[in-house]
Amino acid sequence: xxxxxxxxxxxxxxxxxxxxxxxxxxxxxxxxxxxxxxxxxxxxxxxxxxxxxxxxxxxxxxxxxxxxxxxxxxxxxxxxxxxxxxxxxxxxxxxxxxxxxxxxxxxxxxxxxxxxxxxxxxxxxxxxxxxxxxxxxxxxxxxxxxxxxxxxxxxxxxxxxxxxxxxxxxxxxxxxxxxxxxxxxxxxxxx
Numbered sequence: 162x163x164x165x166x167x168x169x170x171x172x173x174x175x176x177x178x179x180x181x182x183x184x185x186x187x188x189x190x191x192x193x194x195x196x197x198x199x200x201x202x203x204x205x206x207x208x209x210x211x212x213x214x215x216x217x218x219x220x221x222x223x224x225x226x227x228x229x230x231x232x233x234x235x236x237x238x239x240x241x242x243x244x245x246x247x248x249x250x251x252x253x254x255x256x257x258x259x260x261x262x263x264x265x266x267x268x269x270x271x272x273x274x275x276x277x278x279x280x281x282x283x284x285x286x287x288x289x290x291x292x293x294x295x296x297x298x299x300x301x302x303x304x305x306x307x308x309x310x311x312x313x314x315x316x317x318x319x320x321x322x323x324x325x326x327x328x329x330x331x332x333x334x335x336x337x338x339x340x341x342x343x344x345x346x347x348x349x350x351x352x
Contacts, residue, residue, distance in 0.1 A: 162292045162299050163199075165210075165218040166191035167320040174249040177214075178241035178264075184217045191321035191344055192221035198323065198343035200225045205288035208281065210236040210295060218321070219293040226291070235277025238295035240265040267301070267313065274301045282328055299324060306333040319344070 166188030170177050184192065199222055209219035211232045223230050242263030244252050252259070281290055296318045304312025306326060316339060318324075324338035 162324045164318050164322050165214040168214050176241050176244045178245040180245050181213045183213050192218040194343050195321050196222040196225040204291045207291045209293040215293045236294040236298050239270050239297035271301050
């Protein structure tokens with residue numbers, strides 16, 4: 162799983178949710194760095210959220226991979242209701258409890274995303290799948306698989322990070338998550 166590259170709103174800490182924002186220059190570069198990393202592994206299918214930032218990331222990656230690309234609505238970002246388009250400061254002032262009016266519940270998000278994962282398994286038995294999605298979507302998957310040990314509310318996923326999960330006919334397992342060693346700008350900042 163790959164979280165989409167950075168957008169201007171990510172950089173400004175504005176909640177995007179289901180608003181359709183494009184990658185910025187840094188996000189485009191991050192997607193290219195993901196492609197350079199991911200080309201080392203054989204994937205059979207690339208699945209993406211239909212939102213522009215995820216599709217752009219997927220298309221840049223697929224310039225290298227050249228595999229079938231499928232959009233799945235199940236992996237669109239969580240809907241954050243009235244908080245969409247608000248900065249962190251605005252959200253903290255208006256909704257200090259993070260209870261945003263009209264937002265998609267965690268339960269509804271989990272049901273939608275896990276149904277999407279089950280559909281992937283049903284349609285792609287034995288294949289290596291690459292999914293490009295969003296922070297809340299990937300964190301929901303990680304939280305569900307780990308029984309809440311990581312993921313939603315615990316893990317801040319970096320833009321263009323890579324997380325690997327496997328399914329062995331019975332259960333999902335997390336191999337690793339939030340991998341950023343392929344991102345030059347992130348590595349430079351952390352040195």
